[in-house]
Amino acid sequence: MQTMHAMVLDRPRAPLIMRERPLPAPGLGEILVAVTACGVCRTDLHVVDGELPHSTLPIVPGHEIVGRVAAVAAGVSGFSIGDRVGVPWLGGTCGSCPYCRSDRENLCDTPIFTGYTRDGGFANHVIADARFSFPLGEEGKDAEIAPWLCAGLIGWRSYRMAGGGETLGLYGFGAAAHILAQVAKWQGRRVFAFTRKGDHPAQGFARSLGAVWAGDSDELPPEPLDAAIIFAPVGALVPAALKAVKRGGRVVCGGIHMSDIPSFPYALLWEERQLVSVANLTRADARAFLEIAPKAGVKCEITRYPLARANEALSDLRDGRLQGAAVLIP
Ligand SMILES: [Zn+2]
Numbered sequence: 001m002q003t004m005h006a007m008v009l010d011r012p013r014a015p016l017i018m019r020e021r022p023l024p025a026p027g028l029g030e031i032l033v034a035v036t037a038c039g040v041c042r043t044d045l046h047v048v049d050g051e052l053p054h055s056t057l058p059i060v061p062g063h064e065i066v067g068r069v070a071a072v073a074a075g076v077s078g079f080s081i082g083d084r085v086g087v088p089w090l091g092g093t094c095g096s097c098p099y100c101r102s103d104r105e106n107l108c109d110t111p112i113f114t115g116y117t118r119d120g121g122f123a124n125h126v127i128a129d130a131r132f133s134f135p136l137g138e139e140g141k142d143a144e145i146a147p148w149l150c151a152g153l154i155g156w157r158s159y160r161m162a163g164g165g166e167t168l169g170l171y172g173f174g175a176a177a178h179i180l181a182q183v184a185k186w187q188g189r190r191v192f193a194f195t196r197k198g199d200h201p202a203q204g205f206a207r208s209l210g211a212v213w214a215g216d217s218d219e220l221p222p223e224p225l226d227a228a229i230i231f232a233p234v235g236a237l238v239p240a241a242l243k244a245v246k247r248g249g250r251v252v253c254g255g256i257h258m259s260d261i262p263s264f265p266y267a268l269l270w271e272e273r274q275l276v277s278v279a280n281l282t283r284a285d286a287r288a289f290l291e292i293a294p295k296a297g298v299k300c301e302i303t304r305y306p307l308a309r310a311n312e313a314l315s316d317l318r319d320g321r322l323q324g325a326a327v328l329i330p
């Protein structure tokens with residue numbers, strides 16, 4: 001019997017455990033992917049830390065998957081064995097609910113999420129629905145592209161939601177922000193980066209990627225902003241960002257989980273400021289970002305970890321010890 005190995009979460013707040021399992025065969029419409037790199041996203045941390053409801057357990061986390069197609073089942077079109085493929089967070093949708101029928105499949109009534117409701121990429125093999133997987137071509141290194149699959153795709157949706165203004169604030173300068181700062185600069189916009197108080201290395205990192213200003217998240221930027229995106233899971237950043245945007249400005253919450261938002265005076269929201277959140281991604285977001293990222297010359301700063309050290313990668317992300325993105329290599 002052929003086997004695979006995976007880092008498995010049995011229960012929240014427990015370390016992932018390396019397990020050997022039978023190699024699954026892809027079902028109708030599915031592909032088997034031999035994983036070559038899988039990024040570690042903050043959402044993986046929320047899953048492991050038990051901060052999200054309705055988690056399937058046990059589960060293999062990981063939804064920034066790059067690999068090669070190892071087997072193709074009936075009903076798959078567009079993929080052959082050996083193709084390089086990306087598997088993102090959105091693992092499947094119903095295709096028939098009101099959201100799916102109105103180009104908002106990211107809000108589907110019965111979605112499947114990779115690494116949350118179906119096993120993900122903290123493994124050397126993963127099964128994926130071919131319709132929700134993306135050909136990646138041969139440009140770029142697998143590990144450096146892996147963070148595109150969530151930090152890039154959902155970051156891109158947040159970025160689009162922020163509108164086309166010239167000045168953009170990014171709160172939390174991690175994997176998503178470091179990708180979007182490069183896209184924004186390429187588009188001629190000015191980025192203002194906000195980090196944990198006194199995190200001078202992150203602020204220097206942001207400036208090195210083209211941010212025109214970088215400072216602490218409780219500071220006001222030198223000029224009011226057109227929009228801001230909050231990637232850090234910190235509710236107190238909501239009033240801070242509303243304070244930093246100009247009249248009619250927009251604040252986008254880009255994460256899946258956030259600590260409670262403290263109360264704040266209505267005056268911060270008044271004058272047509274908008275506060276919105278982003279959930280998941282659509283396949284259209286994925287196609288758009290995967291086309292634009294190479295044109296914008298997006299380069300990911302990554303730290304590689306062997307798959308067996310996934311717990312260490314999660315701790316480093318939790319404690320803010322990473323610059324850019326962590327990527328697991330099976
Ligand atoms: Zn649906």
Ligand SMILES: [Zn+2]
Binds near residue numbers: 041043063089150151
């Ligand atoms: Zn993610």
